[in-house]
Amino acid sequence: MATAAEGKRLAVAKTYKIYIDGKFPRTESGRYFVLEDKKGAVIANICRGSRKDFRNAMVAARAAQGGWAKFSAYLRGQILYRIAEMLEGRREQFIAELVLQGVSARAAEKEVDTSIDRLIYFAGWADKYQQVFSSVNPVSSSHFNFSVLEPTGVVSMLAPETSGLLGLISNIAPTIVGGNTCVVLASESLPLCAISFAEVLHASDVPAGVVNILTGFRSELIEHFASHMDVNAVIFCDGDKETAKAVQEAASINIKHVIRRTDTDWSDQSAQHPYLVRDTQEVKTIWHPIGT
C-alpha cells in the first residue's frame, strides 16, 4: 500500500467487501485472500466468499426478482441509464483501480468508457427486446394466441476472469434489463472494480437484491453456483472444458439453463447484442378463445 512521503497526507485505503441484498457485509466466513500488485505489494485483503454467502445472496436475489420484473420496461431502462451516469461520474476512480490491478492506462480508459457505453446500450433495449422477440401466432382455431418473453428468474453468474469491469457489466446488464436478478462471482484476479461497481449500483436506484456480487475462489464456489436448487440459469464465462463439464453436470440436477460464454472479446462491438438479453428469457405462450 502507498505510504505517505514526509509532510504529505496518508491516503485512506478502502476495505473491499461483498455486496448482498443492498448491503456491504464482510464474508460471513471471515476469510480473505490478498490481492497484490505486480511488485508483490498488498493492494487489498479481498473477501473470500463462502457457500453461506452465496446462499444468503440467493435468498436476496429470489426475494427481489418478482418485484424487479414488475418494474415497467421504461423504468428498468432508466435505472440502467442511471447506472451509466453514476459510472461516468466515477470514471477516474475506475481507471485508477484498473491501473492498480496492472491494466495499462490507455486500456483502462478504454475499458471504463466502453463499460459506460455498454450500459447505455442495454438501457435502450429495456423496452425494445420484447417487441423484437415476441410474436402473435396465427393459429388455425378461433383463438387469440401470442408469445411473450419473461425473465427466467434468478441467474448465477461466473463473471469473466480477464475483464474485471467490462466483462462483468456486459453480463450483468443484459441479465437484469430483462427482469432477472443475479448473484455474481467477480473475477478472482481482478476483483476491485466489481466491488466498486456494486457501490455504483447501490447509488443508482437498483433495488436491493437485484444484483449481488461476491468475491472469492472460483474453484471453491463454482459447484454451488451450478447446483443450487433455486437458480434458474447459470452463466459461466471462460474456464476450461473440464470445469464447463462440471458446471453442466451440476446444473442438470434441476434442469438449469447453462449459458457458456467463452472466447468473447468484450471490448468488441460484436459483444453487445440483444441475444444476450434473450439468453435469460423464457417464452410464454397464451391462448384465449375468440367469441362472444
Next chain:
Amino acid sequence: MAIPDNKLAFNDGWQYSPAPESIDHIKVNKKYELFIGGDFVAPVEGKYFDTINPATEEKLSSVGLASTADVDKAVKAARKAFGPWSRLKAAERGKYIYRIARMLQERSREFAAIESLDGGKPIRESRDVDIPLAAAHFFYYAGWADKLEYAFPGRSVRPLGVAGQIIPWNFPMLMASWKIAPALACGNTVVLKPAETTPLTALKLAEVIADAGLPPGVVNIITGAGDTGAAMVNHPDVDKVAFTGSTDVGRIIQKSLAGTNKKYTLELGGKAANIIFADAAIDQAVEGIVNGIFFNQGHVCCAGSRLLVQESVADEVVQKLKDRMETLIVGDPLDKNTDIGAINSPEQLATIESYLAIGQDEGGEMFQSSCPVPDQGYWCRPTIFTGVSQSNRVVQDEIFGPVLAIQTFRTFDEAVSKANNTPYGLSGGIWTDKGAKIFKMTQSIRAGVIWANTFNKFDPTSPFGGYKESGVGREGGLHGLDAYLKLEAQ
C-alpha cells in the same frame, strides 16, 4: 348451495351403438426393420421386439431393436446426407417437406387408425387432433425453409448438422412431426427414435418419407428402448439432441451432454394447475377440466392434472365434474364414441394404480366414474382426488394418467402460490370472465403455455415448452426454429 338435480344421464335408457373405425384399409407389416440411409435394413444384432395393442393385448407387429452399431450406422447415414441436404436450395428443401405434409394428409385415415391401435388413444383424437396437427406441422415448417434469414434479426443462421431425436409414446406421430419438420426446414438431417411401445406410425412415416423421395439418410428412423436412446445421445457425431419425455430422463440426458458442444432441447414433465375462479362460466370450465385431464387418458405432459377451484364454487364444480365424468365412455379406442381409450402399457397402468393407492394412503378422497371397462387391455376409469394438500404426492408428482388432484383456494394470491408450488412449469389454465384477472394470472403463473378459458390447444405456429424443471427450449412457431440453428453475428 343446492345442487340442481338435472344430471346428464346418457347411460339411462339410451345406449350408444358401437361405431368402430374400420381397419381393413390399413397396412401393418408383420415385421419392421430399421429405416437407415433410405432403406429398411435389418438390425445388426438381429433382435426384434413386439409392439402390442394396449386395448386387446394382442401383438401388432415386431420391430427391429437398434443396437449401438445400428445407431452408429444411422448417424453415419445422416452425416453423409447432411452436406448435400444443407446445401440444397432452400426452396427445394421446403418442397420436400411440403410433400411429406401432403402425403400425410392423403393417408391420414390410415395413420389415425394405426395411431389408435398402437397407442390406445381414442380414434376421435388421433383422427381430429394428432394426425391433422402432424401434417400441419410439416406444412408450416416447410414454408420456413427459404425464409430463415427473416427469423432472427441481426443474425445469420446455419444448420447444426445431425439431430438425434427421441420422442415419447403419448403423441407418437405428432411428436415425430414436431421434431422432424423444423430440423429438416433448417437444413439438418435426422435420426429419430420413437418410443418402444408406439413405433408403428413413425415407421409408416418412414414409408412416406421414402415415397416422397427424400434423399437417403436425411431422415433415419430407428426403433428401440432406453439403451438405443442413450446410444444416440452419447454418439460423438450427433450435433443436437431433442428429447421429449420425463424430467428424470431429461436430467440424465442433460448430465450426459455435459462437456460436449451438443445443443439440446428438452420437453419434460408437468403438473399444470387448472384454476377456476368463482366468476368463470362454470359449465364451460367443467368441460375444460375434463379436456384438461382426460384428453388422451391424461398421458399429456401439459395435462391440467391439478384443479384449483375457488372455494365458493368448489362444491358445485366438483359435483358437475363428477356428473360429467359419469358420461365419459372408456373403451375401444377405435370406437368413435369412445372418450377415454386404453392406458398405453401395463407399466404405465401399474404406475397410475400405484398413485391411486398413494393418494388414498395420504388421506385423499378418491372418486372414480362407474363406467364399465373391457376385460382385456389396460384401463383406468377417470379419477379425481379431493381433500388433498400441497405436499401430497398426487399433487406434486406427474402421474401421466386420468387422475386429477383437486384443491381449493380463497384468494387470487393463494391460487398463484399453489399453482407455482411444484418443480414444474409447463402449462396452466385459467377460467374467469374478467379480462384483467386473466392477464394478471397469465403473468403470475410460471409456465410456458397458458390457456385462458380453454385448455390443451395446440398449433404449429404456437411455441410450446416449459419453465423450471419442465425443460429447455421451445418447439413450434418461429421460436421453434432456434433449436435447430446456429445463430451467428452477421
